[in-house]
Amino acid sequence: MSEQKLTGAQIVIKALKDQGVDIIFGYPGGAVLPIYDALFQQNDLRHVLVRHEQAAVHAAEGYARSTGKVGCVLVTSGPGATNAVTGLLDALCDSIPLVCLSGQVPTHLIGNDAFQEADTTGITRPCTKHNYLVKDVDNLARTLHEAFYVARSGRPGPVLVDIPKDVQFADGTYVPPAEVKHKTYRPQVKAELARIEEAVELIANAKRPVFYTGGGVINAGPFASKLLTQFVKTTGFPITSTLMGLGAFPASDTQWLGMLGMHGTYEANLAMYECDVMINIGARFDDRVTGKLSAFSPGSKKIHVDIDPSSINKNVAVDIPIVGDCGAVLEDMLRIWKARAKSPDKAALKEWWGKIEGWRARNCLNYNRTESVIKPQYALERLREALRGKDHYITTEVGQHQMWAAQFLPFDQPNRWMTSGGLGTMGYGLPAAIGAQLAHPDAIVVDVSGEASFLMNMQEIGTAVQYRAPVKIFILNNQYMGMVRQWQELLHGSRYSQSYSEALPDFVKLAESWGCVGLRATTVAEVDQVIEKMLAVTDRPCIIDIAVDPRENCFPMIPGGKAHNEILFGPDDSPSDATPEDGMVLV
Amino acid sequence: MENAIEKHTIAVLVDNEPGVLARVIGLFSGRGYNIESLTVAEVNNADHLSRITLVTSGTRMIIEQIKAQLGRLVPVHRVHDLTDEGPSVERELALVKVAGTGDKRIEALRLADIFKAKVVDATLTSFIFELTGTTSQVDDFVGLMTQLGLVEASRTGVVAMSKGPAAF
Ligand SMILES: Cc1cc2nc3c(=O)[nH]c(=O)nc-3n(C[C@H](O)[C@H](O)[C@H](O)COP(=O)(O)OP(=O)(O)OC[C@H]3O[C@@H](n4cnc5c(N)ncnc54)[C@H](O)[C@@H]3O)c2cc1C
Ligand SMILES: Cc1ncc(C[n+]2csc(CCOP(=O)(O)OP(=O)(O)O)c2C)c(N)n1
Ligand SMILES: [Mg+2]
Numbered sequence: 001m002s003e004q005k006l007t008g009a010q011i012v013i014k015a016l017k018d019q020g021v022d023i024i025f026g027y028p029g030g031a032v033l034p035i036y037d038a039l040f041q042q043n044d045l046r047h048v049l050v051r052h053e054q055a056a057v058h059a060a061e062g063y064a065r066s067t068g069k070v071g072c073v074l075v076t077s078g079p080g081a082t083n084a085v086t087g088l089l090d091a092l093c094d095s096i097p098l099v100c101l102s103g104q105v106p107t108h109l110i111g112n113d114a115f116q117e118a119d120t121t122g123i124t125r126p127c128t129k130h131n132y133l134v135k136d137v138d139n140l141a142r143t144l145h146e147a148f149y150v151a152r153s154g155r156p157g158p159v160l161v162d163i164p165k166d167v168q169f170a171d172g173t174y175v176p177p178a179e180v181k182h183k184t185y186r187p188q189v190k191a192e193l194a195r196i197e198e199a200v201e202l203i204a205n206a207k208r209p210v211f212y213t214g215g216g217v218i219n220a221g222p223f224a225s226k227l228l229t230q231f232v233k234t235t236g237f238p239i240t241s242t243l244m245g246l247g248a249f250p251a252s253d254t255q256w257l258g259m260l261g262m263h264g265t266y267e268a269n270l271a272m273y274e275c276d277v278m279i280n281i282g283a284r285f286d287d288r289v290t291g292k293l294s295a296f297s298p299g300s301k302k303i304h305v306d307i308d309p310s311s312i313n314k315n316v317a318v319d320i321p322i323v324g325d326c327g328a329v330l331e332d333m334l335r336i337w338k339a340r341a342k343s344p345d346k347a348a349l350k351e352w353w354g355k356i357e358g359w360r361a362r363n364c365l366n367y368n369r370t371e372s373v374i375k376p377q378y379a380l381e382r383l384r385e386a387l388r389g390k391d392h393y394i395t396t397e398v399g400q401h402q403m404w405a406a407q408f409l410p411f412d413q414p415n416r417w418m419t420s421g422g423l424g425t426m427g428y429g430l431p432a433a434i435g436a437q438l439a440h441p442d443a444i445v446v447d448v449s450g451e452a453s454f455l456m457n458m459q460e461i462g463t464a465v466q467y468r469a470p471v472k473i474f475i476l477n478n479q480y481m482g483m484v485r486q487w488q489e490l491l492h493g494s495r496y497s498q499s500y501s502e503a504l505p506d507f508v509k510l511a512e513s514w515g516c517v518g519l520r521a522t523t524v525a526e527v528d529q530v531i532e533k534m535l536a537v538t539d540r541p542c543i544i545d546i547a548v549d550p551r552e553n554c555f556p557m558i559p560g561g562k563a564h565n566e567i568l569f570g571p572d573d574s575p576s577d578a579t580p581e582d583g584m585v586l587v
Numbered sequence: 588m589e590n591a592i593e594k595h596t597i598a599v600l601v602d603n604e605p606g607v608l609a610r611v612i613g614l615f616s617g618r619g620y621n622i623e624s625l626t627v628a629e630v631n632n633a634d635h636l637s638r639i640t641l642v643t644s645g646t647r648m649i650i651e652q653i654k655a656q657l658g659r660l661v662p663v664h665r666v667h668d669l670t671d672e673g674p675s676v677e678r679e680l681a682l683v684k685v686a687g688t689g690d691k692r693i694e695a696l697r698l699a700d701i702f703k704a705k706v707v708d709a710t711l712t713s714f715i716f717e718l719t720g721t722t723s724q725v726d727d728f729v730g731l732m733t734q735l736g737l738v739e740a741s742r743t744g745v746v747a748m749s750k751g752p753a754a755f
Binding site: 123126130150181184185310313317399 | 602654655658659663664669
């Protein structure tokens with residue numbers, strides 16, 4: 001170990017480099033100026049200046065989710081740190097690995113209500129996987145390496161390191177990552193073999209099985225997706241996934257049932273309801289997926305693979321809990337399946353698929369195809385066709401457009417789909433798209449957006465322009481907070497309290513004011529034209545304003561608190577008998 | 588799953604670092620779990636380890652959640668459910684101040700003797716008793732003193748340890 005002294009700020013830069021960081025998203029301020037000065041004096045780390053700290057975190061999330069690496073953020077003390085809070089919680093809810101560095105007032109001023117002082121570790125404690133306040137420069141390198149380790153290990157998540165300004169100035173000793181080992185934190189990666197063997201037996205004897213997979217498979221890396229696909233193909237079982245797990249299994253495969261849950265497909269939800277063996281791999285029985293708990297898949301034996309013991313038996317009691325990494329567990333499962341020469345019950349499976357095909361024939365994603373108005377689903381179908389075979393990444397904002405994107409855009413690979421699932425943060429999509437685009441400069445990155453969500457972080461167009469990130473902001477403009485309007489129709493007598501998008505800007509002119517390309521489609525015929533033009537733009541961002549049917553709602557829908565077999569298919573299904581009191585309290 | 592409410596004593600070994608108690612308490616308040624009692628002190632000076640003893644109640648599913656949630660806090664080394672893991676010893680220490688004269692004063696002293704409480708401060712009109720025992724013994728003693736001029740009571744909350752030679 002070299003005894004060479006560095007300043008705290010230099011230690012930060014060196015630690016980030018040693019951790020493999022190539023891009024850091026941030027915004028300067030008084031309490032991080034020494035780190036900005038150190039950034040200025042080097043060329044390996046690229047700093048991306050956002051326009052709002054929340055966006056720095058979302059951009060780092062987009063970067064992390066699309067690469068599998070840890071995203072990195074730098075913000076100043078006080079307002080810089082508080083602006084980052086929404087992003088940190090977003091990353092916590094969706095298990096995204098991040099390290100956020102925040103400046104803090106000098107140690108001797110902590111607790112004195114100093115200028116731009118905030119109790120950042122206090123505020124972010126419930127919004128991060130872990131956080132640190134570094135008071136001694138000689139602990140800085142170790143803490144930073146630990147932060148990266150904690151962020152990426154086990155169930156990934158955001159970690160914040162709060163660094164007082166005097167610590168950034170002070171001279172200290174650097175230690176390389178290899179010399180840092182965490183004292184306590186050792187998540188279990190390999191699962192108990194006995195449990196896996198038990199699971200394999202149950203799977204082999206299943207008559208009506210279904211795979212229910214989630215974001216944990218994506219977290220486990222592309223190898224886990226490959227193993228999952230292999231196992232699902234080997235068994236011939238149907239598979240569905242949560243919003244967060246899309247892409248782990250190819251959507252183009254016939255065994256794919258589509259997404260499940262509140263806005264999932266009829267066939268996926270009914271397969272979950274009627275299955276006899278449920279194989280949950282890396283999903284967390286979220287309430288948007290289970291609906292009414294007492295009626296959730298009542299007759300099934302449940303296997304649950306999750307790296308976080310606190311996810312197991314939290315909402316749903318399972319029969320075979322398996323604590324471990326999806327990749328490691330799938331590897332063992334496949335190996336034991338082969339070693340024991342297992343094969344599925346073909347006759348039972350044939351009957352089960354017969355049933356599923358019957359549900360599939362209901363064609364639940366069908367919508368009213370009309371020439372008179374652009375249906376949002378149609379716009380997405382056309383986008384899908386235009387992107388076919390092209391290297392692309394999709395992010396979304398939050399609302400109806402997000403659900404339609406999940407339903408209508410197919411993902412055949414992991415890490416291609418980035419959306420705010422757990423927190424549902426409007427304003428996530430644009431900065432996340434910028435993060436993904438900077439990580440994949442030659443790919444097409446589209447933010448499927450709603451007009452209301454877009455306004456939440458639209459200042460980030462400036463960032464996209466500055467760093468020549470040619471993101472495409474595909475606005476399904478229904479002039480409503482459509483998702484809110486839909487719930488008001490369902491639960492509140494169609495009283496559209498504050499859910500109308502008033503005083504919208506001219507999105508084309510807005511784009512032009514930034515030197516971007518602005519496009520608009522108001523007729524069905526124009527949709528293909530604007531998509532073609534949008535894809536031709538490769539040197540700057542592009543905003544596409546698509547005037548879609550303002551009345552369209554997102555179906556199928558299982559109203560909150562209802563069971564999987566109580567699905568609304570379209571506007572003609574009566575909402576009144578579909579909404580019991582207990583459903584109204586759910587979100 | 589069982590829906591009966593169970594009471595559990597949980598021992599947690601943590602790094603004694605700033606904020607660790609806030610993490611544990613924040614977990615309980617943020618997730619709506621009960622804390623009936625909580626004690627904490629450093630038990631290993633060399634490695635800076637503290638032992639937290641918690642008494643909590645909830646359904647079986649909630650108790651399991653609490654343990655899993657505690658276990659995933661980064662500075663937590665070990666979580667043990669003493670209620671589940673066989674017989675254990677539980678003790679509380681209480682300081683109980685009683686003021687009075689005459690018969691009541693004599694009766695307080697007599698009861699203290701029965702409970703093996705020590706007198707740690709005495710004036711002509713008051714005593715402070717020090718009592719160690721199980722929670723219910725302390726409850727009983729404080730209950731009796733209420734009728735004999737109880738001024739205030741200060742209790743440590745439960746500390747606990749499993750029986751037998753095995754370490755935590
Ligand atoms: C408007 C709106 C509507 C929504 N509607 C739906 C809907 O219809 N359907 C739907 O599915 N979702 C929907 N969601 C999203 C929903 O809120 C949840 O975010 C989502 O269902 C959770 O996905 P998940 O279960 O895959 O868990 P994630 O949040 O992705 O969590 C991953 C799980 O895997 C575990 N894990 C992490 N890494 C590993 C590893 N390496 N190995 C093993 N396990 C690991 C974690 O511990 C965790 O338990 C909606 C969201 C919004 C905003
Ligand atoms: C930051 C934030 N505030 C409020 C909400 C609640 N919310 C969910 S969807 C939605 C409306 C979104 O409108 P828009 O972006 O136009 O999408 P649409 O549903 O119309 O497709 C709102 C307000 C949220 N998810 N996030
Ligand atoms: Mg809208």
